[in-house]
Amino acid sequence: MDWSAREVYNDVFKSMNEARGSFCKGGKFELLENDYVLSLTGESGFLKFGGNAQAITSLGFLHHTSFLYDWDDVNMSHLTVPKKRPDYRGDRGHGGFLVKMREVWGKGCDELFYDTLERRVRDAFDVEEKIEYDDVMEIVFEGTGGQERWEEWCRGKPGSWGRLGARTRWVEDERRELK
Secondary structure (H helix, E strand, O other): OOHHHHHHHHHHHHHHHHHHHOOOOOOOEEEOOOEEEEEEEOOOOOOEEEEEEEEEEEOOEEEEEEEOOOOHHHHHHOOOOOOOOOOOOOOOHHHEEEHHHHHHHOOOOOHHHHHOOOOOHHHHHHOOOOOOOOHHHHHHHOOOOHHHHHHHHHHHOOHHHHHHHHHHHHHHHHHHOOO
């Protein structure tokens, strides 16, 4: 996680701050206790805007990050402070501990983030596209029905989270129908 923070995301968020200039809250990006956090001027403590998970095996590794672009404050108010939490969080509730990317970098920051991240990855790695982005999105939204269909399918099959193979076959069947 230290590597991805240092070699990829640090430059991404620095570039986003520069691109938005005085129109954003900016903030210093850091990796703290496996969370991506910002220290914003006028705020006390670090504010989390991304979380990480990773798995390392002898065959390779998988690193996953979820960034908090936006959420419904009413839904967030129902969450309780967990017993196990990072030290830097203290006893702050979710509203005082998390920050929305949209609030830091403004409306449309999702596109700025994707574009900046793509440029950074292309600069850091030898990226060779095997499939065009539009083709991927066609598979996701037209072929499988997108996130809504995926969620509907999972909800419609009690216990389906334990049957990854069945879901995988379903997605593969949907992709074959596209061809």
